[in-house]
Amino acid sequence: MRKTDLVRFKKIFTEQRDQILMNVTIVDENLMVRPEDKDEVDQANADIEQSMRMQLKNRETFTLRKITEALKRIDEGSYGACQSCEEPIELRRLQARPTTTLCIACKEEEEKMSATSILGHRFEFVH
Numbered sequence: 305m306r307k308t309d310l311v312r313f314k315k316i317f318t319e320q321r322d323q324i325l326m327n328v329t330i331v332d333e334n335l336m337v338r339p340e341d342k343d344e345v346d347q348a349n350a351d352i353e354q355s356m357r358m359q360l361k362n363r364e365t366f367t368l369r370k371i372t373e374a375l376k377r378i379d380e381g382s383y384g385a386c387q388s389c390e391e392p393i394e395l396r397r398l399q400a401r402p403t404t405t406l407c408i409a410c411k412e413e414e415e416k417m418s419a420t421s422i423l424g425h426r427f428e429f430v431h
């Protein structure tokens with residue numbers, strides 16, 4: 305991969321990471337706001353709200369981990385190489401999904417495998 309592309313991806317990841325870190329901080333601050341005088345309905349709503357926030361936070365943590373891994377690969381010089389066949393991943397694919405670690409061929413292979421296992425499972429289930 306060209307250095308200019310690497311620099312561009314690094315910038316994308318750094319910005320995404322900062323954005324997520326900011327969101328997570330906001331979520332944390334909101335979680336701490338718990339008024340004490342609540343009736344049961346308020347409490348139930350607050351619980352739902354809190355679990356939604358936790359879900360959001362989990363998702364952001366997951367994305368953050370993928371971004372951190374991608375930044376690490378950029379530093380190590382392995383970014384943009386397929387982790388399965390070690391061929392360079394198509395630039396177009398990386399632009400669409402910058403944190404991907406598989407080339408299209410390997411990704412399709414992986415999806416075929418998981419589709420087969422789901423079908424196999426269903427087959428067993430029917431019998």
Ligand SMILES: [Zn+2]
Nearest residue numbers: 386389407410
């Ligand atoms: Zn591959």
